[in-house]
Amino acid sequence: MISTVATLVLDRVSMFEFGVVCEVFGIDRTRHGVPPFDFRICGVRPGEPLASITPGLTLTADHGLDGLRGADLVVVPPPGATSGFPAEALDAVRGAADAGAIVLSLCSGVFLLGEAGLLDGRTCTTHWEYVEELAARYPAATVDPDVLFVDEGALVTSAGTAAGIDACLHVVRRELGSTVANTIARRMVVPPQRDGGQRQFIEQPVVACTSDSLSATMAWMSDNLELPHTVDELAARASMSTRTFARKFAAETGTTPVKWLTTQRVLYAQQLLEGTDLGLEAISRRSGFGSGALLRHHFNRVVGVAPADYRRRFGCNAAELTR
Structure with missing residues (x-):
């Protein structure tokens, strides 16, 4: 169970991923049945404005690093760099992990976890642009370049940008149940869960087809889960060949129909x-x-x-x- 959530913000923090953390954990949704979170924004120097990666936008943490103590979940959004982290921030994250906190990194925030020694012997991921650097810097870790997020129990790492939403909702679902996760997702107007094993980047082009047809087929699948389904039958329902349907489905969802x-x-x-x-x-x-x-x-x-x-x-x- 998680009730206290601390997010660590450093200089040149990425505001999108930080906003994701605030949206999932920092908004009071108790009237919708979501349990309350003690949400803490923590920095090395509380009260001093931090630059964000967005020009002209600053952020001020209201807690110091001591805010990580006692947290059930510590979230590290991208800090704007992949090295040069303050030693005291590394110590605070390491101490929180040693005390039993779940540690969740979004995008390049995983590099801070690597510097804190939390990746050794574990599988992790990050944005596809950073996977080679991550693997080279931390050879004791196993870097999976193709997934949206990796759940290692007390350590959860995610790929870039929107994958942070998936990882945060996954932690909510794992710790608080699907009803709470679905409620938050519904308020955010996002899918309640994408499978963490879906690919984060697809280079090859796919043949053109109407997305409306695919959307209607996926909705029908969701409404008829109790029925047996084959890819051939689903392709026919979408008015596509089996091969075209499979390729289009992978491009839209990052996974196979099955x-x-x-x-x-x-x-x-x-x-x-x-x-x-x-x-x-x-x-x-x-x-x-x-x-x-x-x-x-x-x-x-x-x-x-x-x-x-x-x-x-x-x-x-x-x-x-x-x-």
Whole structure:
């Protein structure tokens, strides 16, 4: 669970990613059912204006580095450089991590975590422009260049810009449940979850086709998760060849139709686990998995815990799943 969130801002902070952190954690949404966060903006010299990467725009932190102490989550947006970080900032982030805080970096903020020694032996990611530099600087880390974010438990790293939204909402979903994450996403008018394994950058062009047709097909898939789907049938519904449909789908979503559909089914299963007392077999049928064993497999892979454990943590009651 997370209730105290501290974000570390340094000179030439990127305002978009900082704004993402504020939007997810810094706005009071208690009237919409979101639990309150003790949100702290922390800097090396509180009260002194910091330059941002946007000319003419400054930011003033209201907490010093001591604001990281006791935080459940420490977020590091891009600090405007990949080196030369203040030693006291590195010490504060390292100390928060040692005390048990989840540490989340957005875009190039991962370099600060590398300098603090938090990447050794872990998998991480960053914006695709920085992945080679990151891998060269921290050879003890495994850098995944193709994903939106990487969840290593107490360490979460994300790719650039919009991927920061995905990573923040992922942490909310993991720690507070899908209902809270969906509520925040709905207020932000963004998709509630993109799979972290989706590609962050696609170079090859794709054949032209009407996005309206694809959008309608994806909406139909979401409304009919309980039905069996094949790529051939989905392509026909979208009035495309199978190959064109697969290429267009990858360009639009960064993943395959099968992987996207599996993620949507897991998300729906999460909602049923939270809001109903249906047994596992009934949930597996409604979400399109067909069997409890298949649901357990995919749920554990995507969410990281078993369905029964998820219900005990986020369900509306303590009823056990029917086996």
